[in-house]
Amino acid sequence: MRYRVRREGRVALAFALMLVTATAACGSDDSAAGSSDELTYWSMWQEKEPQAQVIAQAIEAFEQDTGITVNVEWQGRDNITKLLAALRGGDVPDLIDQQYFTISNAIVGNDQFTPLGDVYDMEIPGEDLTVADALTDKYDMFTTADDGERFLVPYEVIGYTVWYDATALPDVAANPPATWDDFTALLADAKAAGRSGIALDADIAGYAEYWTSTALVRALGPGGFNELVSDEEAAGWDTPEVREALTAIEQLAAGAHFIPGYDSSKFPAVQTQWAQGDADFLYMGSWAPTETGEFAAPEFEYRSFNFPTLGSDDSLPASVIGFAIPGPADGADAASEFIAYFLNKDRLSPISTDAANLTPRADIDVPPQLADVNELLQSKSLSKITDGVLGDHSDFDTKIFQPLNLELMTGRVSVDEFIEQIAAQQRDYWENQG
Amino acid sequence: MALAFRNGTDTRRHDGAGGMSAFERARRRLYLPFVIPALLLHLAFVIGPTVAALWISFHRWDGVSPMEWTGLDNYTALLKDSTFRTALVNTLVILVVAGLAIFVISFALTMVVREMRWKSFVRSVLFFPHIVSAIVLSIVWGFIFQHNGAVNTILDRLFGTEPIPWLNADNLFIMILVGTVWLSTGLYVTIIMAGVDRIPPYFYDDALLAGASAVQRLRYVTLPLSWDVISVAAIYWTISSLKIFEFIYAFGGTTNDLPPPGVWNSALFVYGESFGGRSPSYLFGYASASAILMLVLFAFLVVGLRRMMRRDPIEF
Numbered sequence: 001m002r003y004r005v006r007r008e009g010r011v012a013l014a015f016a017l018m019l020v021t022a023t024a025a026c027g028s029d030d031s032a033a034g035s036s037d038e039l040t041y042w043s044m045w046q047e048k049e050p051q052a053q054v055i056a057q058a059i060e061a062f063e064q065d066t067g068i069t070v071n072v073e074w075q076g077r078d079n080i081t082k083l084l085a086a087l088r089g090g091d092v093p094d095l096i097d098q099q100y101f102t103i104s105n106a107i108v109g110n111d112q113f114t115p116l117g118d119v120y121d122m123e124i125p126g127e128d129l130t131v132a133d134a135l136t137d138k139y140d141m142f143t144t145a146d147d148g149e150r151f152l153v154p155y156e157v158i159g160y161t162v163w164y165d166a167t168a169l170p171d172v173a174a175n176p177p178a179t180w181d182d183f184t185a186l187l188a189d190a191k192a193a194g195r196s197g198i199a200l201d202a203d204i205a206g207y208a209e210y211w212t213s214t215a216l217v218r219a220l221g222p223g224g225f226n227e228l229v230s231d232e233e234a235a236g237w238d239t240p241e242v243r244e245a246l247t248a249i250e251q252l253a254a255g256a257h258f259i260p261g262y263d264s265s266k267f268p269a270v271q272t273q274w275a276q277g278d279a280d281f282l283y284m285g286s287w288a289p290t291e292t293g294e295f296a297a298p299e300f301e302y303r304s305f306n307f308p309t310l311g312s313d314d315s316l317p318a319s320v321i322g323f324a325i326p327g328p329a330d331g332a333d334a335a336s337e338f339i340a341y342f343l344n345k346d347r348l349s350p351i352s353t354d355a356a357n358l359t360p361r362a363d364i365d366v367p368p369q370l371a372d373v374n375e376l377l378q379s380k381s382l383s384k385i386t387d388g389v390l391g392d393h394s395d396f397d398t399k400i401f402q403p404l405n406l407e408l409m410t411g412r413v414s415v416d417e418f419i420e421q422i423a424a425q426q427r428d429y430w431e432n433q434g
Numbered sequence: 435m436a437l438a439f440r441n442g443t444d445t446r447r448h449d450g451a452g453g454m455s456a457f458e459r460a461r462r463r464l465y466l467p468f469v470i471p472a473l474l475l476h477l478a479f480v481i482g483p484t485v486a487a488l489w490i491s492f493h494r495w496d497g498v499s500p501m502e503w504t505g506l507d508n509y510t511a512l513l514k515d516s517t518f519r520t521a522l523v524n525t526l527v528i529l530v531v532a533g534l535a536i537f538v539i540s541f542a543l544t545m546v547v548r549e550m551r552w553k554s555f556v557r558s559v560l561f562f563p564h565i566v567s568a569i570v571l572s573i574v575w576g577f578i579f580q581h582n583g584a585v586n587t588i589l590d591r592l593f594g595t596e597p598i599p600w601l602n603a604d605n606l607f608i609m610i611l612v613g614t615v616w617l618s619t620g621l622y623v624t625i626i627m628a629g630v631d632r633i634p635p636y637f638y639d640d641a642l643l644a645g646a647s648a649v650q651r652l653r654y655v656t657l658p659l660s661w662d663v664i665s666v667a668a669i670y671w672t673i674s675s676l677k678i679f680e681f682i683y684a685f686g687g688t689t690n691d692l693p694p695p696g697v698w699n700s701a702l703f704v705y706g707e708s709f710g711g712r713s714p715s716y717l718f719g720y721a722s723a724s725a726i727l728m729l730v731l732f733a734f735l736v737v738g739l740r741r742m743m744r745r746d747p748i749e750f
Contacts, residue, residue, distance in 0.1 A: 077690055081709045084716070087498045105713055110499040203601070204691050206712055261581025264599035266573075267688045269580055394713040398706065399517045399695050406603065406694065425516070432511040 038069040039094040039331035039338065042083060044321070047074040050290075050355035051156070058347045065125070065341070068334045080106045083326060087112055094331035095338060096324055100142040100152050101384075101391025103324045108145050114325035114332050116143075116150040122340040131343050135360050138382055142320045153339050154322035156351055157358040159373040160210060160385050161304035161316070163274075163282045163289075165296075172280075176305035180218075180248055183308040187257045190280045197257035199274035199282045201267040202409065205402035206390065210283055212249050212405045213386040214317055218310040219245035222383035229393055229401065234426035237419045245310055246408065246415045253411040263410045268292075275300065283307065285319070285385075289369040290356045302369035306376050315383040316376045320360065400425045484729070491723035496716045497708075508723035517695045518724055521703040524607065525728070528614060528699060529675045529735075535615045536671065537664075540622040544630055545652060547623070557627060561620040568617060572685035575613050576601065607697045610682055617681060618674075622667055629663025630656055634750065659750060665743035669736055676732050677701055700728040 041059075045052035052074055059070045073093075075082060080102050086092045087107075096103070107113045120132040127134075131153060143152040162183075166173035177183040187197035202208045216225040219241040228236045236242065252258060259279040262270055268291065274282045275292035277300075282288060289302045296302075306316055323339045325332050342348060343361070351359045356367045358374055366374040390397050404422050407413040413421065454462070491508055493501035512518045547556050563571060578584045579600040586597040600609055633655065641651045657664070679701040686693025690712045698706060707721040708714065 081714065084497045084709075101713055106716070107498075110496055112498055203686075204688050205694060206691055261597060261599070264597075264602040264605075265580040265582065266576040266601065269582065273582075390713045394711065395707070395715040395717060397713070398692065398711050398715070399515075403695050410603065412603070428514060428516075432514055 036331065036333050037067060038071060039334040040071045040073070041095040041335070041338070042073050042075045042079040042093040044077055044079050044096075044098045045074055046076045051351065051357070054350040054355050055342070057350065058342050059338075061347065062338055062341050066337060068337065070338065083107070087326065087328070090328065092326045092328050094325060094329040095335040096326065097155075097322060098324075099158075100154070100320050100322065101388065103152060103322075104145070105391050105394065107324065107326060108151050112327040113145075113149075113151045114327055114329060116153055116325065116336070116339075119153055119336045119339050120150055122336065124344050125341050126344050126346070131340055134343055134345075134363075136362060138377075139320055139360055141382065141384065142318075143322065152320070152322040152324050153343070154320035154360040155342060155348060156321040157360050157377060158285045158287065158319045158321070158385075159316050159358065159370075159377050160214070160283065160285050160318065161306060161373050161376065162308075163284055163302065163304045164280055165277065166301040166303040167299045168277060169280060172305075173301075173303050176303075177308050178306075178314075180308045180310045184248075184251070184255075186280070187252075187255065191255070191257065196259035196279040197281060198252065198262075199259050199270045199279035200262045200409075201265065201270040202258075202263045202406060203265065204267050205398075205406055206386075207267075207284070208406055208409050209386055209390070209397070209402050210317070211252070211409065212246070213389060214283075214307045215245040215249055215310055216242065217315070217317070217383055217387050218307065218313045221311075221313050222315050222381075223387065225387035226384075226389050226392060229389055229396055229426060232427070232430035234423040234430075237423045237426075241311065243415060243419070246418060248310055250408055250411075250415050250418075253409055258409075263406075286358055286370050286373045289367075304372045306380065313383075314380060316373075316380040317385040318377065318382045319385050322360075396426070396429050400429060487722040488726055490719055491726050493719045495718045497718050501719070504719065508720050509727065511720065512724055512727065517698065518703060520696060521698040521700050521724075522728075522731075524697065525676060525699040525701075527607075528611065528678060529672060532611050532614045532618070533668075533671050533675060535611075536618050536622050537668070539615065539619050540626050541652070541656075543619070543623045544627045545648065545656070548627065548630060557624060560623050563617050563619075564621045568680040569684040571617060572613065572681045572683075575609075576685055579609060603694065603696060606686060606694070610685060610697055613681055613685060614678060618671070622671070625667045625670075626660065626663060629660035633659045637750075658745075659748060661743075661745050662747060665740070665745075668743060669739055672732065672736055672739055676728060679705070700724060 043052060043055065045055065047056075056072070059072055063069060073079075077098075079096055080098050083092065083096055084106055103113075120135075121130055123130055124134060135154065139154050139157070143150055143154060145151050164172055172186060177186055190197040200208060200211070213225055216228065220228065228242070259270060259273060270279075271282060271284070271288070271292050272295045273279060275296040277297065282292075288304075306314060323335075323342075325335045329335060345361060345364060348359050348361055349364050351357050352364050352366055356369070358366060358370055358377065362378065384391075386397070389401070400422065404413070404418055404425070408415070408418045490501065492503060492505055494504050494508075495501040543560065547553055547560075550556055579586075581597050581599065581601075583600075585600065586595075589595045589598070599605060637655045637659065638651060641655050646654065678699060682693055682697060682699060682702055683705070686697045692698075692706050692711045693702065695706070702710075704721045704725045706715070707717045707724065709716075
């Protein structure tokens with residue numbers, strides 16, 4: 001991960017650009033733009049990232065096989081922000097990729113996407129099956145808008161699990177904890193042995209949020225946390241189920257189960273410490289092995305288990321990364337062809353073999369370190385990470401839930417104070433939304 | 435010794451065209467061709483976007499869909515938004531607290547450095563943090579002060595102290611203030627020293643002969659004779675403090691994540707409500723309203739500061 005350069009006055013600049021490009025667009029003739037023999041692709045990857053290299057290989061083959069030129073720009077994670085500015089100006093890319101909620105947030109609510117139902121019906125070049133055939137319908141929850149339109153075709157899947165080193169913790173490998181009680185018993189063992197139970201880079205408020213949001217989903221079922229924060233009266237917070245989930249999280253801080261310095265370190269210091277054996281567990285997406293691998297001891301064996309249950313729910317929190325086509329794209333046909341082309345088993349496989357990530361195709365072998373996550377992806381029902389709150393109510397999530405959650409997870413507020421404050425702030429928030 | 439108070443009103447000429455020399459008339463004619471390109475650029479890139487931001491601030495707008503007129507709703511919502519109030523307070527704390535620290539330290543350093551042998555070398559060293567990107571410095575700063583960072587390691591080796599949580603929620607903003615002072619002081623030392631260097635040494639010699647202490651020399655010689663530079667520097671700090679962004683962003687946040695809202699200043703607020711974060715809010719109307727409010731507030735502050743710092747210019 002890298003720090004991206006942000007310039008002061010960026011907002012003013014963006015407005016200026018919007019103004020200038022909008023003015024320019026009014027007077028320009030768009031008829032010459034785009035053609036079916038080329039497409040522009042703004043990728044979320046930086047050129048040196050493994051995923052970029054996999055996609056670049058596919059692009060090369062695609063250009064040779066079809067004669068369609070792909071003008072790829074490796075823009076990095078800012079690509080959707082740039083898309084938003086481009087949507088005002090008219091010079092939009094034909095193909096973009098990102099996590100589902102980032103794309104949904106930017107172009108689905110405002111109807112700026114191309115429905116991809118036809119792409120799902122397309123036959124994958126070189127295979128006797130359609131895109132829809134190749135993908136399980138489990139991922140529909142990430143790829144489909146509320147009105148049933150498809151806006152995304154996934155090519156990478158992320159499962160969120162609790163990671164550990166099976167070499168150091170063979171008992172956990174033999175008998176992974178299923179319930180919260182099982183899990184806290186393991187934390188108590190770690191503490192008794194003088195180890196830290198949980199590694200958490202709490203300077204990433206989103207990582208801390210994974211814990212509490214999943215606990216709330218466990219208590220309320222998938223969609224329950226999202227419903228809780230959607231309620232303008234904020235009535236659901238003071239219920240026994242919510243209290244139980246929040247108390248479970250509060251106890252992690254109260255029991256000193258987090259690694260020392262988790263609240264005063266800079267990412268990725270703590271996850272590195274975890275890879276070096278300073279803490280037992282790390283709750284993280286399936287990128288954890290690739291991100292921490294270079295710091296782990298050679299005998300480190302990456303294993304993981306599903307977030308323990310706090311009630312009946314045992315869904316696997318997940319997310320997908322995929323392709324979308326902006327609504328005004330001129331090269332939508334060419335982009336659709338590329339999407340179907342990339343979903344071919346041979347071309348998608350390097351996402352697993354070279355980039356060490358999971359793909360949405362069940363017939364592609366998975367990297368050994370992701371075997372547990374993959375098994376859960378296949379066997380469990382899925383829920384959205386943060387229950388979709390990060391995407392659906394991002395302003396509330398960033399300004400209200402995440403800061404309060406950090407206070408809970410660092411022992412600064414009690415469950416009672418948390419409930420009182422979040423309910424009050426949630427009511428204010430919704431009142432302000434008009 | 436020659437000290438003369440110049441009457442500020444004399445500096446502007448109100449001669450009619452008849453009283454102008456040929457040179458003066460030629461200069462007047464050149465005025466427009468020189469000013470127009472800059473004015474056009476300023477209109478396109480500063481005034482235009484500002485007017486656009488004002489217009490956008492009266493709407494609910496996600497950046498793409500048609501704007502929805504909401505009148506003053508964004509402004510009233512801002513006043514009730516505790517994150518905005520925090521950002522406002524943080525902005526003012528940076529302005530006042532960090533500003534005072536920067537000026538006090540800059541003066542102290544100026545007084546010390548101006549009498550040193552390796553003056554220009556020291557000045558370059560002091561200026562160094564200002565040249566390096568704030569992002570690079572903030573990353574280094576973060577690694578030095580984190581739980582297992584250099585500072586805690588040194589403290590442990592020397593005194594056996596427990597690690598101090600420099601970067602936790604209680605201390606993060608204080609560290610940002612300290613970092614901002616450290617980043618900016620070199621620049622203000624340089625500006626103030628340039629003003630102080632202009633003061634002829636015989637004033638100091640005279641003051642010394644009269645038995646003035648260091649503080650008296652500062653009060654009766656340095657401050658009055660470099661006042662115009664100080665007032666410009668103070669206004670420059672006021673404006674630039676509003677725009678501080680990179681240091682807080684990179685120091686408090688990570689690749690995709692904004693710093694915690696508790697340390698946002700107004701620039702972070704604007705960014706956080708528009709493009710910022712793992713899942714941006716795209717509240718362009720709301721962000722614009724906060725930017726406009728801050729623009730108005732700081733315009734008042736700058737005008738007030740100018741009035742407060744106005745002195746008759748001294749020629750020497």
